[in-house]
Amino acid sequence: MPVVHMASIVPISKSVGANRIIPTVAIPYPLGNPNLPPEEEAAVRRKLVEKALGALQTDVAEQTVF
Amino acid sequence: MAFRIIHYINQFFGGIGGEELADHQPETREGAVGPGLALNRAFNGEAEIVATIICGDNYCVGHQEEAAKLIASTVKRYNAEALIAGPAFNAGRYGLACGLAASVAASQGLPSLTAMYPENPGVEIYKAGAYILPTGDSARGMGKAVADMSVFLLKLLSGRKIGAPETEGYIERGVRVNAFYEEVGAERAVRMLLKKIKGEEFRTEYKMPVFDRVRPRPGLKDLARATIALVTSGGIVPKGNPDHIAASSARNYGAYNIDGLADLTAETHQTAHGGYDQTYANEDPDRVLPVDALRKMEKEGRIGKLFSTFYSTVGNGTAVASAKKWGGEIGAKLKNEGVQAVILTST
Structure with a gap:
C-alpha cells in the first residue's frame, strides 16, 4: 500500500521517514491558495493531487521528493 | 568587556503578534527583546545581547535561504561573538527556525546555542549542527530554560572544552569523539559483554543510529x-x-x-x-x-x-x-x- 505525503515542510516529512513526498503551498493552506480566484485555486489543488497520484504510481527505492 | 550576543526569536516572543503574523518578515532590533531580557540578566554582565532578530515562523520555514543569509549578515554587522536562539519549547516551526539560526552561526565558526523540547522536529534536523538544550514542552519552562541556556552559552564562550552530552546536559548530537583509555578495547568489550550477560547495566561506546524507516512499497499498477x-x-x-x-x-x-x-x-x-x-x-x-x-x-x-x-x-x-x-x-x-x-x- 504506497503512501504519498503532501506536506508544507519537506525537511520534517523527510525526518519522519516519508518515502514519497509532494511539497505543498503553505502551512495554513497546503492544498489551496486563498489569494487566487476560486477556479484558479481549484486548478492548483487538482494539479497537486495529480502529482500525488503520479507519485503513488511511481516505484521508488528511497525517500523521493516529487 | 561583555561578549556580544545576537538573539533570534519569533514574532510571538518578539511581541509582534500571534499566528496571524507568522508571515512577518525578519527585522533586527538593537538590544534585547522578550526572553532576551531575562537572558541578559542571567548573563550577569559577562555577555550582552546587542541585537535581536525577530522573524515570523512561517516566513523563516518558507524562506530558509533568505533567513540564513540575513542571520549570517546580522552576526557580521554587529561583530557578534555568539548567537542564541529561542527557547522554542514544543513549537515545531519555531524549533526549525531556532535550529537554522544556531547552525548558521555555528557554520560561521561562532559559539551558538538553542533550546527546545526533545520531541520538537527541530531537534532531529539540526542537532548535528548546533548545541540544543532540552526544555519543557511549553513556556512554563522558561525560567529553567533561561538559566540553563545562559550557563551553557557562557561555558561555550569561555573556550572550555565541552564534554559528553550526558555530563553537559545538551541533546546528543550523534558526533563521535576519539578518547584514550587505560584499558584496551578488547578488555573493555569483554567487560561490557559480561555485564550484558549478567543483565547488568552497561554503556556502549559506539551507539548505533536509530532510523525509523519503512521500505517504500511498489507503485500502483492500475x-x-x-x-x-x-x-x-x-x-x-x-x-x-x-x-x-x-x-x-x-x-x-x-x-x-x-x-x-x-x-x-x-x-x-x-x-x-x-x-x-x-x-x-x-x-x-x-x-x-x-x-x-x-x-x-x-x-x-x-x-x-x-x-x-x-x-x-x-x-x-x-x-x-x-x-x-x-x-x-x-x-x-x-x-x-x-x-x-x-x-x-x-x-
Whole structure:
C-alpha cells in the first residue's frame, strides 16, 4: 500500500521517514491558495493531487521528493 | 568587556503578534527583546545581547535561504561573538527556525546555542549542527530554560572544552569523539559483554543510529481501479469536532464517513488544529483535505474509488509514540478494507 505525503515542510516529512513526498503551498493552506480566484485555486489543488497520484504510481527505492 | 550576543526569536516572543503574523518578515532590533531580557540578566554582565532578530515562523520555514543569509549578515554587522536562539519549547516551526539560526552561526565558526523540547522536529534536523538544550514542552519552562541556556552559552564562550552530552546536559548530537583509555578495547568489550550477560547495566561506546524507516512499497499498477484513502494530520473534522480532538498534543484520532460528499465546506467541516491560522482551513477544508478534487477524479474514472472514510488527527505537539501507534492502527484498518493507496496531508 504506497503512501504519498503532501506536506508544507519537506525537511520534517523527510525526518519522519516519508518515502514519497509532494511539497505543498503553505502551512495554513497546503492544498489551496486563498489569494487566487476560486477556479484558479481549484486548478492548483487538482494539479497537486495529480502529482500525488503520479507519485503513488511511481516505484521508488528511497525517500523521493516529487 | 561583555561578549556580544545576537538573539533570534519569533514574532510571538518578539511581541509582534500571534499566528496571524507568522508571515512577518525578519527585522533586527538593537538590544534585547522578550526572553532576551531575562537572558541578559542571567548573563550577569559577562555577555550582552546587542541585537535581536525577530522573524515570523512561517516566513523563516518558507524562506530558509533568505533567513540564513540575513542571520549570517546580522552576526557580521554587529561583530557578534555568539548567537542564541529561542527557547522554542514544543513549537515545531519555531524549533526549525531556532535550529537554522544556531547552525548558521555555528557554520560561521561562532559559539551558538538553542533550546527546545526533545520531541520538537527541530531537534532531529539540526542537532548535528548546533548545541540544543532540552526544555519543557511549553513556556512554563522558561525560567529553567533561561538559566540553563545562559550557563551553557557562557561555558561555550569561555573556550572550555565541552564534554559528553550526558555530563553537559545538551541533546546528543550523534558526533563521535576519539578518547584514550587505560584499558584496551578488547578488555573493555569483554567487560561490557559480561555485564550484558549478567543483565547488568552497561554503556556502549559506539551507539548505533536509530532510523525509523519503512521500505517504500511498489507503485500502483492500475489507478483507474484503485481505492484511495485520505488521511491527515491537519485536523480536519466534521463541524463541532465530535471526538474532541485537541488543538495541540492530541490524545486521539477520528474516522469520518464521506460517502456521497462532493465537497468539504465551512458548513460541514472545520479544522481542530491549533498552532496555525485556522481561517483558511475553516473557510474551505478542502485546502487541507482535497475531497473535492478526488471526488471529481473518481467521477471521471481517473481513480477507482475514494475510500468512504478519512482518518484525521492534529499533528501539533503530538507525542511521537502516539503518532506511531495511531499510524499503525490506521494503516492496518485501511489494509483490511482493501485500500490500495493513501494520500496523507500535513499542514
